[in-house]
Amino acid sequence: MTPPSEETPPEETEAWETLDEALQAQDTVLTKSILDGLEAEDQARAVSLLSQENREALLVTLPSKDFAQLLQELPEAQAVELLETLPSEQTAAAVECLPAETSSRLLRELEDQDSAQILHEIQDGESLSELKARLEYPEGCAGSLMRGSPVSFPQETTVQELLNDLYNHADDYSDRDIQYLYVVDEEKRLVGVLQLRQLFWAPRSKTIGELMIPDPLSVSDQMDFHDLAEIFTKRAFLGLPVVDDAGRLVGVVPRDTVQRETSDEQTEQYLQSQGIVDGEELRSMPLFDRCRKRLAWLAPNIVLNLAAASVIAANEATLQEVIALAVFLPIVSDMSGCSGNQAVAVSIRELTLGILKPKDFVRVLSKEGLVGIINGSLLGILLGVVAAIWKGNLVLGAVVASALALNTVLSVLLGGLVPLFLKSRKVDPALASGPILTTCTDMCGFFLVLSLASAVLDKLT
Amino acid sequence: MTPPSEETPPEETEAWETLDEALQAQDTVLTKSILDGLEAEDQARAVSLLSQENREALLVTLPSKDFAQLLQELPEAQAVELLETLPSEQTAAAVECLPAETSSRLLRELEDQDSAQILHEIQDGESLSELKARLEYPEGCAGSLMRGSPVSFPQETTVQELLNDLYNHADDYSDRDIQYLYVVDEEKRLVGVLQLRQLFWAPRSKTIGELMIPDPLSVSDQMDFHDLAEIFTKRAFLGLPVVDDAGRLVGVVPRDTVQRETSDEQTEQYLQSQGIVDGEELRSMPLFDRCRKRLAWLAPNIVLNLAAASVIAANEATLQEVIALAVFLPIVSDMSGCSGNQAVAVSIRELTLGILKPKDFVRVLSKEGLVGIINGSLLGILLGVVAAIWKGNLVLGAVVASALALNTVLSVLLGGLVPLFLKSRKVDPALASGPILTTCTDMCGFFLVLSLASAVLDKLT
Structure with a gap:
């Protein structure tokens, strides 16, 4: 009944400091007991604050199974970081101890050469071939997510035989957290499923072939994770059996795993929308990697920015005549960019929920168009009034108001539609929508302000 | 073994159209069978595309239990939308049929007056008082998330008695998806826990008091959801028993529920970062609500934008002298804004993982400072070269380069630190970091470009 520890006050020694000392002393027992005593978050924090030297000590001090x-x-990004920065001769031994669904998931996230090195160091032939088989599945499909070797029995097994088997192998089973028993024919093809607890009220002499739910829902090992997620949303299953092309039972996808994938996808969506696009970043990662990955997104962005700003360059004469416009250029482009981003977020969310399909552009056009007209007009009037009063020029107010209103309509339409277009082209909308939208709204915003102004130039000067 | 249906080709009749017809005819049986035949996503899509009239028909046609x-x-936002837009006299009957943890979660998301109306219409006194008790818990704590009435037995129950009870109430239990049996003393205080499947290998004459894991991990009904999530990350439990102040067992928080909350929080983080801040938006929601909620974030933003642009206004004279600078003002402010946003995302992610604490500002300062210096210099040089060549003026190139470099350093430092500051002030970093950062980087960007330029004005004209 012990509640988890309250947050440590800043004065106290933090866990990573004690861990640091244990590692300096290469004290295996103490290191293990410190890690075991930590909640997951504190463990992650402690590892993140260790020096590179002490991380290597961690790998040497902990037995492979414990590592x-x-x-x-650890959070996936952190596990990946450890595998990338620690010597592969030693990490390979730990990777071997992981279940194949976990090791393959981590290796997929590594740079190619790092993962090849670890594979090269793996000693046990069976682990290696299982791991390689996992890596051949496309990322995120049922075959890559499933747990292997599900508990299955032939259909002629009686309940009594099954109960005896459970009794005799209690330790094996209780470790594995099984919920269902799968029933297979002589070709190992899945023919039925039985909830473990059904056995409580089953007559002992019946065969499981008589008791099972026949022809149960199963999924192909090639099924995509989104389809899996859909099934788990609809049904309360704790796991789904996975079969190969021949209908043979090859694994079970646990609900947990699919939920973790969903959650990872949401995190990725958020990070990508903020320009962290080449894998998750933690500040404990090597400096140059962090710089390089961030630049990979910033550098193309500078080109898009230049393209947008070239509209200003093309209209410098107008701007020079009415220098007051310079104040409103960034406001108009930023504000409509914000409106457009809202529309992007709603489209991406509706696409994720499956409510919206890429073909629904007319629906998005009408729904966003109305919001754009209403919000654009209101914001336009607001900014126009400010501009007119500030600069004492009604016409300037009207130019700024119309530019913001028009650009807002354009931006929300674009923001709503770009994710649909990207989705239909199989490009991740969270990745590319933002930069495309910003560039377009900047260009149009600058163009609208400056060309509307040049149309009424005599009233402005 | 049926795989879920492939995506419908655009020409085929979509589910919502058939549903539309069934509702026009108020055909209960057909409506139910259409909905039952749909995967969760298609159900959500169908409901989202129904007219308001047909949504009301849906409420009338479906029995309360099915509604x-x-x-x-349905996705939570959609369920909330239905409750908000349909007449409360009829929705109340459906809300009564929901488990209290679900109905209270939905009611919390409604506008106050809508939820009050539904509560007012609920007929059954017991449901009403249970629901009100749930609503009194702070949002997201164990008491608000738990399932009520857990399966518990006194410790003197023998295994045989328990097995008989399971056998005799098979239907009750199999519906409830229980994994653990809880053992309580005569005061209903939790004293132990038993995995259901332990019974497979337990001697029949022992009491569960002898077999149970004594003094099991339990959580207070006041425990915050983040602490719950931490426990579930660390331990493989499928559920955690919840006790009140007196140690009495009052419910069970299922792992599922906590994972759903985590996932909801991530979605919210993403939406907030894009300016959807006042609850999730679906395009099927009423137009004016959508406009109002989006404006609630846009309107304050316009003020921040004005503040930033006032820096340009204060330096109009310099700008008029070197109108070429106008091209680079938005580039410098946008680009450093992008760099800063990356730092915001990394800080928010590390805070979520628990790796970073609000007190770690020195660490963030040094880690972001280095990235800022490297990336700022590289981007600065890149833009400076472009500027120098484009405008044929080396000094202009130097001004632009230094402004971007300096502003990038500033922006990543600010981006890294603002979330820490907000978190320590108990403000949601995902909500406020973006606007604060953008305003500051715009201001500083404009200021740097224009004041550096005015320092070397004679070389620029």
Whole structure:
């Protein structure tokens, strides 16, 4: 009944400091006991604050099985970081101790050469071939997510035989957290499923073939994770059996795994929308990697920015005549960019929920168009009034108001539609919508302000 | 073994159209069978595309129990939308059919007057008092998330008695998807826990008091959801028992529920970062609500934008002298804004993982400072070269380069630190970091370009 520890007050020694000392002393027992005593978050924090030297000490001090355990408990990005920065001769031993669904997931996130090195160091032939088989599945499909070797029995097994088997192998089963028993024919093809607890009220002499739910829902090992997520949303299953092309039972996808994937996808969506696009970044990662990955998104962006600003360059004469416009150029482009981003977020969210399909552009056009007209007009009037009073020029107010209103309509339409277009082209909308939208709204915003102004130039000067 | 249906080709009749017809005819049986035949996503899409009139027909046509079922299966935002837009006299009956943890969660998301109306219409006194008790818990704590009435037995129960009870109430239990049996003393205080499947290998004459895991991990009904999530990350439990102040067992928080909350929080983080801040928006929601909620974020933003642009206004004279600078003002402010946003995302992510604490500002300062210096210099040089060549003026290139470099350093520092500051002030970093950062980087960007330029004005004209 112990509640988890309250947050440590800043004065106290933090866990990573004690861990630091244990590692300096290469004290295996103490290191293990410190890690075991930490909640997941504190463990992650402690590892993140260790020096590179002490991380290597961690790998040497902990037995491979315990290091593998740690890799499983840490946030994925951190586990990947450890595998990338620690010597592969030693990490390989820990990777071998991981279940194939976990090790393959981590290896997929590594740079190609890092993952090849670890594979090269793996000693056990069976682990290696299982891991390679996993890596051949496309990322995120049922075959890559499933747990292998599900508990299955032939259909002629009686309840009594099954109960005896459970009794005799209690330790095996209780470790594995099984919920369902799968029933297979002589070709190992899935023919039925049985809830473990059904056995409580089953007559002992019946065969499981008689008791099972026949022809149960199963999924192909090639099924995409989004389709899996859909099934788990609709049904309360704790796991789904996975079959190969021949209908043979090859694994079970647990609900947990699919939920973790969903959650990872949402995190990625958020990070990508903020310009962290080439894998998750933690500040403990090497400096140059962090710079390089951030630049990979910033550098193309500078080109888009230049394209947008070239509209200003093309209208410098107008601007020079009415220098007051310079104040409103960034406001108009930023504000309509914000409106457009809202529309992007709603489209991406509706696409994720499956409510919106890429073909629905007419619906988005009408729904966003109305919001654009209403919000654009209101914001336009607001900014126009400010401009007119500030600069004491009604016509200037009218120019700024119309530019913001028009550009807002354009921006929300574009913001609503770009994700649909990207989705239909199989490009991740969270990745590309933002930069495309910003560039277009900047260009149009600058163009609208400056060309409307040049149309009424005599009233402005 | 049926795989879920492939995506419907655009020509085929979509589910919502058939549903439309069934509703026009108020055909209960057909409506139910259409909904039952749909995967969760298609159900959500169908409901989202119904007219308001047909949504009301849906409420009238479906029995309350089935409408409640639908509310449970739809995405939360959509269920909330239905409750807000349909007449409360009829929705109340469906809300009554929901488990209290679900109905209270939905009611919390409604506008106050809508939720009050539904509460007012609920007939059954017991449901009403249970629901009100749930609503009194702070949002997101164990008491608001738990399932009520857990399966518990006194410790003197023998295994045989328990097995008989399971056998005799098989239907009750199999519906409830229980994983653990809880053991309580005569005061209903939690004293132990038993995995259901432990019974497979337990001697029949022992009491569960002898077999149970004594003094099991339990959580207070006041425990915050983040602490719950931490426990579930660390431990493989499928559920955690919840106790009140007196140690009495009052419910069970299922792992599922906590994962759903985590996932909801991530979605919210993403939406807020894009300016959808006042609850999730779906395009099927009423137009004026959508406009109002989006404006609530846009309107304050216009003020921040004005503040930033006032820096340009204060330096109009310099700008008029070197009109070429106008091209680079938005580039410098946008680009450094982008760099800063990356730092915001990394800080928010590290805060979520628990790796970063609000007190770690020195660490963030040094880690972001280095990235800022490297990326700022590189981007500065890149833009400076472009500027120098484009405008044929080396000094202009130097001004633009230094402004972008300096502003990038500033922006990543600010981006890294603002979330820490907000978190320590208990403000949601995802909500406020973006606007604060953008305003500051715009101001500083404009200021740097224009004041550096005015320092070397004679070389620029």
